[in-house]
Amino acid sequence: MGQCVTSCRGDSSFARRPGKRPKVAREAKCNGEVSVSSNGPKRGLDSGRPHGPKRHSSCLGEMVGGVGGRCVGVGCPLGEAEAEDGRLEQLFQRYRDEQQDVILSDGVERLCADLGLHPADFLVLAFAWKCNAATMCCFTRCEFFQGCRALRADSIKSLRAKLPAVHGELRDDAAFRDLYCFAFQFALEANEGQRALPRATAAAMWRLVFVPRPPALLPRWLVFLDENPEGVRGVSRDTWQMFLNFAQAVEPDMSGYSEDEAWPSLFDAFAEWQFGKQRPQVPGAAGRKENECLLTGVLTCARDDYQVII
Incomplete structure (x- = not known):
């Protein structure tokens, strides 16, 4: 399989x-x-099994x-x-x-x-x-x-x-949650004493289990896992189960996320990473100097063209 x-x-x-x-x-x-x-x-x-024979x-x-464990007839x-x-x-x-x-x-x-x-x-x-x-x-x-x-x-x-x-059937929230929780244990190599899913295994299972109901946050979450192999070495059962709540509560722009909520530390690291991706990049001193030179050159060319026209 x-x-x-x-x-x-x-x-x-x-x-x-x-x-x-x-x-x-x-x-x-x-x-x-x-x-x-x-x-x-x-x-x-x-x-809750009823009592009886x-x-x-x-x-x-x-x-x-x-009667007697037998029945007759079509x-x-x-x-x-x-x-x-x-x-x-x-x-x-x-x-x-x-x-x-x-x-x-x-x-x-x-x-x-x-x-x-x-x-x-x-x-x-x-x-x-x-x-x-x-x-x-x-x-x-x-x-x-x-x-x-x-x-x-x-x-x-x-x-x-x-x-x-x-x-x-999986449109029902309870049924989907049951499948989602099952997926963690199913992917776990319990016979080998494994208690957390390796990062790559967890990412692959997240891609699979969310096929019928993909949350909007999932693509960014998978990119985060891919770009942070050293920071995300394993996914515990609690982290796995909490991610379903996290993905339902938080949008890709991180609206719905609050530092005051008791999310696992991995989710806080993801939020910090995502906010960093959304923050406008301010050019450094070298970048500003390059932009100034480019702007000066454009203005000089425009001035010379104006003088030629005159």
């Missing part, structure tokens, strides 16, 4: 490290630890059973769920790694190709969000099934048709 920012292979700065496979450090648990709503995946236990569940989601929910499970299993197996029961970078690239998407496409990030994927370039079985079921898709054709609808 290009680590969901750029291509997983080739000259990408997010390329897979040679000889290393992503660590799948956790067994995906599917009995209620992840719930799906219309606003995207929600992480954490669902404490325990229903059967699988990595594909909760299946509804009748349209039986259990039978329909089992049929959908089978289609999703076939889809998963198409991209599954040969050695591990997960989809790794090669499989993600094939999935993107079948969907007609570049690995750096925003919709690839959106699918990872729907899957609540923990690691770039890797989908566990449960993550893949969760994403497909959230989109109500069980084939490449239906995935291709349903994914663009995520753009409409």
Whole structure:
């Protein structure tokens, strides 16, 4: 998935490290630890689950059973769920790694190709969000099934048709914020002990996550990051999350910004840099002398021309 920012292979700065496979450090648990709503995946236990008879569940989601866990007749929910499970299993197996029961970078690239998407496409990030994927370039079985079921898709054709609808869903502020917060953790190499995103990684992810809702301040912010590689070495989780508020409150001309607000120090450095760019440049002594000589020459030529005319 290009680590969901750029291509997983080739000259990408997010390329897979040679000889290393992503660590799948956790067994995906599917009995209620992840719930799906219309606003995207929600992480954490669902404490509001109603009490009652325990229903059967699988990595594909909760299946509804009748008396004794069985039902009969056309349209039986259990039978329909089992049929959908089978289609999703076939889809998963198409991209599954040969050695591990997960989809790794090669499989993600094939999935993107079948969907007609570049690995750096925003919709690839959106699918990872729907899957609540923990690691770039890797989908566990449960993550893949969760994403497909959230989109109500069980084939490449239906995935291709349903994914663009995520753009409409993200018009909702709460849904977009959830995606935005997900993007930080998704880009983080937590297995390597990483707690902050490198500057280049953060910049690439900002470009990607804001595709459906780009703030006016974003272009100047990215230029600032590019021109200050030594001053901006990493982006913490707090800085990442606060930037969404900052970008919504502050305009490119810095209207809406106040030094009295408790912004992270990186934002204050950006404001100082931006104010410096906006301040008119006053020429120094050498510049003033050059301007005076130029002006004197123009006036002399004009005087001589006037004398010739007379």
